[in-house]
Amino acid sequence: MSSKVVLKAKGKSTKGSKPSDDNSTSKLLKEWSTWTIKKAKVITHYGFIPLIIIIGMNSDPKPSISQLLSPV
């Protein structure tokens, strides 16, 4: 008895039925909003204190840089 060896071609597994347009746009939107929030967090983390310093140094009466850096 010859056993039949069946070679199954290992194809790339597709994600079932073809993705509908709604899925891809909502996925894109989620990815895009996660990316913006990540970037906004990094920007806020590094830039918030310099922002306060810039706004403060430009308010009047304008303090000078030496006042900013000196410990007294």
Add this chain to the structure above:
Amino acid sequence: MATLVPPPTTPPPAPAAEAVKPEKVDYMDLPCPIPYEEIHREAMMSLKPDHFEGMRVDFTKGLNQKFSLSHSIVMGPMEVPSQSAETIKIPTANYEFGANFIDPKLMLFGRVYTDGRLSARVKCDLSENLIMKANAQLTNEPHMSHGMFNFDYKGTDYRTQFQLGNGNLLGASYIQSVTPHLSLGGEVFWTGQHRKSGIGYAARYNTDKMVASGQIANTGMVALSYVQKVSEKVSLASDLMYNYMSRDVTASFGYDYILRQCRLRGKIDSNGCTSAFLEERLNMGLNFLLSAEIDHKKKDYKFGFGLTVGE
């Protein structure tokens, strides 16, 4: 020609009469209530000063009327959360740099710590009645940062607030003055991450001499507080926190002495914890702090001293 005789004018009502007889309540003209999150404000201020352990020195340098920088050093044992019943403390030292910008329309407040954490607060008056507040604690560790936005609208005798936070947190609250002394309010919130939602109600009754407030939420929390102003300098406060889901109850009584040169607050708790906090004004711009918290049940004794330099 006969001049027209002007009609006799009615005399203006005597203002003294109003103060003598009880004022007739004008329900269309009630005062604006306290914001919902500050409903226990007097009790919180008297019973919960920020106790610390170790040494702390705060130096605030004002560059301008609106802009100031602050440097702060805290050295002391910090509690580390542990699984066992004992509290584990690790001595740490931290330096914190901060910048504040205070304007009638915009307030920015930022603090950065030596471990890279940033704590930021923004308050912006978008219009006369609409205020936007934002609050964020950002860390370098992933998933440990939180931020929250609040939009407050203030009406003539009501306030509403809408909250939006990370972790899909949404909340809204509303408080209304019902009589000149009583205000009632409610709130709802929904957290996406933990899939929880809750609703709560609060009431506050205040006169010149006392403030009583109560809050109940469907998470099981009931909080009641009562503050009596015994004199100009002394007030006594008491607070009860009860959780009907976990059957946990805490009651505390405290006093608050606001004297010319110092402010002394002390309290005793039903968990066997007594604490006191003294802020003494040694000189203009120099404050001395002493904090003590003794927890007899857990045998945890915390003593701290500090100095605040600058306004």
